[in-house]
Amino acid sequence: MAAVVGIRAWPRPVVLACATLLVAGCYYAAGRLGLSQQLIADGSVVTPIWPPTGLAVACLLLFGPWCVPGIALGALLVILSFGTIGAEGAGIVAGNTAAPVCAWLMLRAAGFRLSLSRLRDGLALVFLGALTAMLISSGTGVGMLVLSGELPTDHLGIVWLAWWVGDAMGVVLVTPLLLLLYRARLPPVSMRWAEAAGLTVVVCVLVPLIMYSSVSLLFLCFPILIWAALRFQLAGGIPCALFMSVTATVVARQEAGSFDGLTDMETMTRLHAFNGSLGLTALLLSAVISEQLNTRRSVERACVELVEALQHLNAGGSGTPGPPGGDAR
Structure with missing residues (x-):
């Protein structure tokens, strides 16, 4: 009888640490991709589509709350790419982490299906996951910049609007694509x-x-x-x-x-x-x-x-x- 060799699984903390680093790396890469397409509006830099929000919401929907540390670490890495982090940077990281989490919680409460096979799923993703939840990240980010004096108050409205729309578009366009790719199967040739x-x-x-x-x-x-x-x-x-x-x-x-x-x-x-x-x-x-x-x-x-x-x-x-x-x- 052949001997059976047992394969020891990796410890759970190691798996969670690797998964956290993977999520953080994907978030950072998505952030750099979004920053590569910046626009100048009223003297302020804006991103028309912010992919990390869509990535964060998709990760939470697919894998659950263990992705939160990876999302926070990825947001921190994006902020650090601009230089040293201060109080306003910490606030932006907190807002960029809290917004996807709130989107995930609201979508779960609404009975959201990952297949997006119902109109109510599309409406929930747009109005709860994108337009409502992203008020947190845009409001927190702009508020911290105003409090730190880095954003003049006369630019407050336009920067907040651009921030909010960019985050929302990340959820509307990127989250469905990632959910689709996760369950994608090649159809028969026809x-x-x-x-x-x-x-x-x-x-x-x-x-x-x-x-x-x-x-x-x-x-x-x-x-x-x-x-x-x-x-x-x-x-x-x-x-x-x-x-x-x-x-x-x-x-x-x-x-x-x-x-x-x-x-x-x-x-x-x-x-x-x-x-x-x-x-x-x-x-x-x-x-x-x-x-x-x-x-x-x-x-x-x-x-x-x-x-x-x-x-x-x-x-x-x-x-x-x-x-x-x-x-x-």
Whole structure:
């Protein structure tokens, strides 16, 4: 009989420490990616999309509260990349940690499903996870900068709005994408692969042309986005919306295309409105279509089960013997 060699599992504290460092590293990388696409609005630096918030909410939804130390450490690393941390930096770290945690708690209380297969899931992610919870990070961050004297009070409103929208867009665009990738499975080869390839080509070719056009043609992105959401739901809508948002941000930073000749405030306002419209359209339309498809599948299954039950009853009834006795005549 062959000997069985036992493999000792790593101690739980070591696993938690490695997982914390992994989450912190991903948060820091996402933060550097977001900072690479900065805009200047009214003399202040803003980020139209802040990916770390979406990453943090997705980690909490998928793995639970043990991710909180990693989120806090990642936020601290991002702040340290600007220099030494002070009281305002500690407050920003606390706000950037508390906001995803509050988003996670509210989504759990609302019965949020990771599949985002219902309209109520999309609405909960937008209005609870993004718009409501991110008030904490934006309010705390801007408040700490004002108290420390690093932010003039006349810039308070615009910086808070940009901070809030950037954090919210991170949740709307990045969180669904990460949830989708976590449970992604390759579908069987079919004609939809050809349609998906055609959609990818259309998006990669037409979207940059639309963005860099000297005529404002941003509205032409929405038929493409609707096509992606209708045919592929989240798998098509969210990546398409994220690609359009990133492309629009790059064009806005270059002051080209639809953003040429605009002031800093006009550029930020148009970009935020465009990104927000993309995210809401992709997320909510995909959720509606998924819910309808699931309802149709449920009805079809119920019809099949009903037909099988009727066939079983008919088969049982045809074999029932007649009454005893012969002809009365």
